[in-house]
Amino acid sequence: MTTGPQILLHAADPGLAAAPARLQAAFAQRHVALPAELAISLASALAARQPGSDPFWGRMHAMMARSLDLSGAIGGQLLLKEAGPFAAIRVCEPILRKAAADLGQMPLVAPAGAAPSGTASALEARIVQFVDTALADPAVMGRPFWAAAAMDVLAEARTIQRGRMRHLAATPGPRRIADPALTALVFLTPPDFDPERMRAERRRKARQISLRRRAGIRPKEGGVSGIRPSQALEDISDALMSELVLPRAVFASRLLHEGILVRHRPPRRDPRRDLLAATLLEAGAEDGMGLILRAAWADYALRLRVALNRLGLAQSDLLLACAHGPAAHLPGQLERAIEGKLPPLQIDGKLRADLLMGTGLFPDFLAWDAERPDLAPGLPGAPDWPAVRRLLRRATGQLARKDAQSETRLIEEYGARFLLWAAPVRDLSAESWDEARSRFEQDLGAEGRAGAVLARLVWQDDPAGTAPVELLGQCDSREVGELRLPLPPADDAAPDPGQPRSMAEFIGRLVLWMLDATLETLNGKA
Structure with missing residues (x-):
């Protein structure tokens, strides 16, 4: 039976100023030891106009950016100041709790406590030393802790900022927290593109197509119809x-x-949009494969966005709709022209992290409502609609808010349309791709299936965990072929032939297949 650290009560320092004393008492009520020296520096950091400039606690903002591999800060100083009190709970408290757990003793201030003893003073000095080390070495708390904390602090700051812009309370609605596993998959597990596999597999690139063809010109446009x-x-x-x-x-x-x-003689249609790539994820909130696919989509969308700009197809939209979790929309237009000249598969390190944060997807892409984490938001559409069609409505609904047109009219504006359905199934071999495609097309309805290239990613639904997990990918394009991707082996076990060695390699192969299937849509080889 494990027990917590031994609590040692002592009286507060009578010479402590009001603000540090209040912080020390507040942490003590939460059974967290905050030495007077740290209370003084924390009060100073919370009162500073630029939190990152504090010589002691300001380092936590640099540590959060470092954990994400960013070249700069996670946000502006004024933005981070909004979340100062939240950061004290989200970042400082876990560090102090770990310090007490490692020391085995916790010196807490109490009104009826005895005068400070030599033992309490020595413990507080060791806690200060532990916190100082934790703010300098990410290994003390671990990169996953700092990465998730960065997303939570940024989400809190933006929530407060949005609330004030709308003249609402400082923190409207439930607090949103980042999914630690999804955060680690996105930022701490960059895809590993196997060089041997990349050399052996012919990289398919979309051909340059004229503006009229990219806009989906009908045969009768410009002539007598x-x-x-x-x-x-x-x-x-x-x-x-x-x-x-x-x-x-x-x-x-x-x-x-x-x-x-x-x-x-109908006029030629204005080539307003190039590609609509929508991923419809029908996975449960506790489905680990669904979490991996969300992380893979973020990397896939980032690289596809760059590839489309290199091809002159910037008027595109990349959509993700989930049965559980927030939807996402990434426009094809890049903020900086230089990004469109990058080789998509060579984006890694700090450049990848900076581009991910520059998409505007984060932290909302990772966030869940803290009060109701398992509640699936209601899908739009009629109750008798198939889930796929309702997911498509959710995805395109992100565009409909910006374009005053019907959903069908909006989808038809794109010269190419790629729809990827991802979901668990009872048996991977139960139906062929032709059978699955026919059912997928029927579920989409007339508004979604017209002229769209279809693909699917499925895995066996096995709650008991007895069957080996394998991801199966199929699409209309014969050039891309079928994907069969087993999960990497657990721990340090040797992989089987064809099995990814790590989760990074698994995500890398998945992203490559998704990119190939999407780019072949532009080639018209379906």
Whole structure:
């Protein structure tokens, strides 16, 4: 049976200022030892206009950025100041608790405590030394702790900022926290693209296509597509011969009242949008594979965005809709032109972390409502709709808020459409791709399936954990082929032939397959 650290009560320092004394008492009520020296420096850091400038506690902001491998800070100084009190609980308290656990004793201040003893003073000095080391060495608390803390602090700061911009309370609604596992998968597990596999596999690149073809030009656009009535004088030159042989009086009467029959020449459509790539993730809140796919989507969207800009296809939209968790929308247009010149598969390190944070997806992409983490938000659409169709409505709903058009009209504006469905299934071999595609197409309905290239990622739904987990990927393109990807071995076990050696390699192969399937959509090889 494990027990907590031994509590040693002592009286507070009477010479301590009001603000540090309040902090010390507040931490003591939470059974956390905050030495007077740390209370003074923490009060100073919370009162500073620039939290990162504090010589002691300001280092936690640098440590959070370092854990994410960012080249700069996780946010502006004014933004981080908003979350100062939250950071004291989210970052400082766990460090102090770990210090007490390692020391085995916890000196707490109490109104009825005895005068400070030599033991209490020595313990406080050791706690100060532990915290000083933890703020300098990420290994003390671990990179996952600092990465998740960075996302939580940033989410809290933006929540407070949005609340004040809307003239609401400082912290409206439930507090949002980052999923630690998803944070670690996105930022601490960058994909490993196997050089041997990359050399052996021919990299497929989308061909340069004219603007008109990219916009999805119909065969009849710009030419005669039918007959229609018209009262416009400029359409007289397109009048049918049967109208022109009418007597002048009859012709004039028809032109004024009914309209004459003219050839219909629809104008060429404006090439406004290039590619719509929507991923529909139908996985449970506790599904580990669904979590991996969310992390892979973030990296896939980042690299696809760069690839599309290199091809001149920046007017694209990348969407993610989940049955559990927030949706995501990443526009194809890059903020800086230089990013469009980067080789997509060579983005790594600090550049990758900076580009991920620059997408605007984070921290909301990782955040969940702390009060209701397991509650799936209601999907839009009619209750009798299949889940896939409702997920598509959720995905395109992110665009509909910005474009006053119907969903069908909005989808048809794209020259190419790629829809990827990801979900657990009872049996991977239960149906072929043709059968699965037919059902997928039927569930999407007319508004989603017209002209779209379809793909799926499925894995066996095995709550008991008795079956080996394998990811199966299938798509319309024959050039891409089928993906069969088992999870990497646990611990240090030797991988089987064809099995990824690590989670980073697993995500790397998955991202490559998703990129290939999407780019082949532009090639029209489906």
